[in-house]
Amino acid sequence: MDFALTREQELLRSSLEEFCAKEMPKEKLREWDETVDFIPDELWGKMADLGMFAFAVPQEYGGEGADMVTAMAAFEIICKYSTAVALGVGATMGFGTRTVVELGTDEQKNEILPGIAQGKVRFSLGLTEPAGGTDILGALSTYAVKNGDDYVINGQKIYITGAHKADYISTMVITDRDNPKRSHALSTFLVPANLPGLEIRTIPKVGCHACAACEVFYQDVRVPATAMVGT
Known part of the structure; x- marks a missing residue:
């Protein structure tokens, strides 16, 4: 069995690596640790524009329908740069997306998942x-x-x-x-x-x-x- 990431997954990780290096330099991370108690809205919005919150949301709810390996391969890059940012993003991706996708009713999925995919629901x-x-x-x-x-x-x-x-x-x-x-x-x-x-x-x-x-x-x-x- 081949456990290597696919070419598409590697390209996704490279793209996210570039994003994090630009948007989350050490100077900003240090400043945020001293001045804010959650991920700045500007960064959250840029992550939403990048499609971060849409990865694991099914396509019928406005997401990309990626499998869990792809979503976690991308999430790992965020973890590399900042535990605080990873915690904030991970709470929505894990406790929101995965819970509703796997266990939610049709009504809950229709109400919540499109908002998660757009970065509007945390x-x-x-x-x-x-x-x-x-x-x-x-x-x-x-x-x-x-x-x-x-x-x-x-x-x-x-x-x-x-x-x-x-x-x-x-x-x-x-x-x-x-x-x-x-x-x-x-x-x-x-x-x-x-x-x-x-x-x-x-x-x-x-x-x-x-x-x-x-x-x-x-x-x-x-x-x-x-x-x-x-x-």
Whole structure:
């Protein structure tokens, strides 16, 4: 089996290498680390124009339909230049694009994927919690209760990358607190970050300042049942 990249993938990496060298020199990266808490909008827009956010979005939703190897081969170049930029971009590519493409409903795909491909929709992942990090089965306590056609979410997340700039927070919660088998009691909701009851605070960090981590508080945050991913 040949694991070498294709000629097209190598050309893509070369193009992105040139882009990063021009748009992300060390002087700019140092300045951003001292002055901003997320990727500057100008750089985000240029990445969108380059097609970075469209790589893994299917063509029927305005993307390029590239496979995961191609998307990651390109993403690796960004990682080489800046961890902070890679974290911000990766949150949308991984927690947004991949989640919605593989698990989303047709309605969710039509609503969200075109915006991601155009660089207009950003994502973060609401998973880690204060009591036990990413111990999903043992320590996760944020929960959602069915109320009519909605679910009401209460709880707290911590160290959530880029939540303060996200349009959606892909939030994992307990939806069946009486189920003794925790793996069957969890659900994920695509939570719009501007909903009432949602509070987001950035957390001071030692480094990687150009992509802040956040605390996210959910107090009676009401989302429609259609915001659930999967079951």
